[in-house]
Amino acid sequence: MLKYDYLIVGCGLFGSVFAQKQTHQRGKRVLIIEKRNHIGGNCYTEQIEGINVHKYGPHIFHTDNLEVWNYVNRFSSFNNFVNRPKVCYKNKIYSFPVNLMTLYQLYGVKTPSEAKSKLDEVAIPSQNPQNLEDWILSQVGPEIYEIFIKGYTKKQWQKEPADLPASLIKRLPIRLTFNDNYFNDQYQGIPIGGYTKMFENMLKGIEVKLNTDYFAEKSYWDSIAETIVYTGKIDEYFDYKFGPLEYRGLHFENEILEGDYQGNAVINYTQESIPFTRTIEHKHFEFGQQPKTVITREFPASCQKDDIPYYPVNTKANNTQYECYREEAEDKKTLILGGRLGAYKYLDMDDVILSAMNVANNIK
Ligand SMILES: Cc1cc2nc3c(=O)[nH]c(=O)nc-3n(C[C@H](O)[C@H](O)[C@H](O)COP(=O)(O)OP(=O)(O)OC[C@H]3O[C@@H](n4cnc5c(N)ncnc54)[C@H](O)[C@@H]3O)c2cc1C
Structure with a gap:
């Protein structure tokens, strides 16, 4: 035996x-x-x-x-943390995932029906869109695509969004309510x-x-x-x-600072010209009040045979x-x-x- x-x-x-x-x-x-x-x-x-630092990403x-x-x-x-990330684009902070607050920030619409009309107006219809770019344009139009998706996706995958499958993004909620919970699941x-x-x-x-x-x-x-x-x-x-x-890799850079750096656990940086995709402030995952704070900048990277394969x-x-x-x-x-x-x-x-x-x- x-x-x-x-x-x-x-x-x-x-x-x-x-x-x-x-x-x-x-x-x-x-x-x-x-x-x-x-x-x-x-x-x-x-x-x-x-502070409990999520070493390989949040x-x-x-x-x-x-x-x-x-x-x-x-x-x-488990605590009752709910993921409500924000997006920083050209120095402005937006509510994310796209919800009624985001649409208010962009277009001034205040109700679900106003938001629906606005999205119908800006969306670029496409029959059976297969790639990520066509799919997102058919849902929310070019401005939202530019601010929230385009640069982030290019950095993350180092591919043109038109060359990526729509399935990569279909799980991302687009909501006409003020619900900014990133996930739809019952337990979190x-x-x-x-x-x-x-x-x-x-x-x-x-x-x-x-x-x-x-x-x-x-x-x-x-x-x-x-x-x-x-x-x-x-x-x-x-x-x-x-x-x-083929895998995508990641590279993380940590910094220890005083106090509270960004007031939220996750902020996505969606501009293509900024090399990292997000900053994580770990103490917010556990509502920490520590005097110091640890932040991590997450950089997408290529992945060679001996690197950690992330995606x-x-x-x-x-x-x-x-x-x-x-x-x-x-x-x-x-x-x-x-x-x-x-x-x-x-x-x-x-x-x-x-x-x-x-x-x-x-x-x-
Ligand atoms: C950046 C990032 C963020 C994520 N965020 C979330 C999230 O918010 N929520 C969520 O639900 N999921 C998230 N995930 C997914 C989550 O990480 C995975 O579901 C989970 O870690 C998968 O567990 P695993 O055991 O399959 O793989 P792994 O955690 O990768 O474990 C595999 C282990 O095998 C070891 N190993 C490999 N080869 C060998 C070898 N030859 N000899 C010995 N050991 C070996 C590796 O070192 C590794 O420790 C995230 C993933 C990433 C990359």
């Missing part, structure tokens, strides 16, 4: 939830290996000046799924005390080895467990045999290339691929938790 039932590669959300379920519900023997020096994957928070938990919400609440209490919040604490609670009683790259000793790790649960890059698993998949670039060509890897993985009976990198898809935290729960529950 091998030493472990499951060797889990990656201590992010997928790996941790899968491990928690298999250890505590099924009594399985599980080992997690993680190449970074900490648990939590991209959700990791670290304390700076008594993470706001939101879900419509009660089972997922109850599950995460077993490992942390931030784990009080940070995500890392939540992961520590989830991983109680589970063996985790940090600073351990699976590929440094792949055959050894494969030899000690019945099944490998792999949550890293799918193309790397297959040694890039169909070519490297898959889901163009048609890249999705087709991914399918080759996925088919290859199907033949491997002792391999489970999980998480956002296994799926080559942007997944919110609740999607990843649900998928890890389902995979863990459905194993015979």
Whole structure:
């Protein structure tokens, strides 16, 4: 009998939830290996000046799924933070996502019906718009496209919006009410005390080895467990045999300042000439009153093989290339691929938790 039932590669959300379920519900023997020096994957928070800093970008938990919400609440209490980002464009602050307040700021309209008439007037109709630019122009017209979407999208993806699929933006709400909650989900919040604490609670009683790259000793790790649960890059698993998949990277610059810098957790900078896409002021996620503040400027970046892959670039060509890897993985009976990198898809935290729960529950 091998030493472990499951060797889990990656201590992010997928790996941790899968491990928690298999250890505590099924009594399985599980080992997690993680190449970074900490648990939590991209959700990791670290304390700076008594503030929980979201090291890999701001993470706001939101879900419509009660089972997922109850599950995460077993490992942390959540506060009632609601994401209400603002946009800064040419030195003016706008309410965002686009809502009646934004339309009032731009056009002076004060009611939902005035707003609807205004959008009908400025929108550029298009039959079945497929790309991001045509779709957004057909909804809100050129001015809103210019202020809120165009520069931000070009910086984020380093592609022309006309070359990107409309699906990238369709989830962004456009509202004719004063509701400026970025998310439509029923449950939303931030784990009080940070995500890392939540992961520590989830991983109680589970063996985790940090600073351990699976590929440094792949055959050894494969030899000690019945099944490998792999949550890293799918193309790397297959040694890039169909070519490297395209990802976007990010680069973060932190600054510690006195007091309160921007009065909000997230402000998007949408002008193309400003190199960062947003500034995060971390203490606002937990309504902090600390004397100091930590702000992070987030810069989109290219992503080479050894960089952290933040966003898959889901163009048609890249999705087709991914399918080759996925088919290859199907033949491997002792391999489970999980998480956002296994799926080559942007997944919110609740999607990843649900998928890890389902995979863990459905194993015979
Ligand atoms: C900038 C940004 C902001 C986001 N904001 C939100 C948000 O507000 N709300 C929300 O719901 N979701 C958000 N998300 C999505 C969220 O980060 C993901 O849903 C979640 O982190 C995915 O978990 P995962 O386990 O799939 O991946 P990861 O967190 O990436 O975990 C995978 C782990 O595997 C490890 N690993 C990889 N290869 C190896 C190897 N060879 N050996 C050992 N270890 C390895 C990695 O180091 C990593 O720790 C955001 C994502 C980004 C990029």
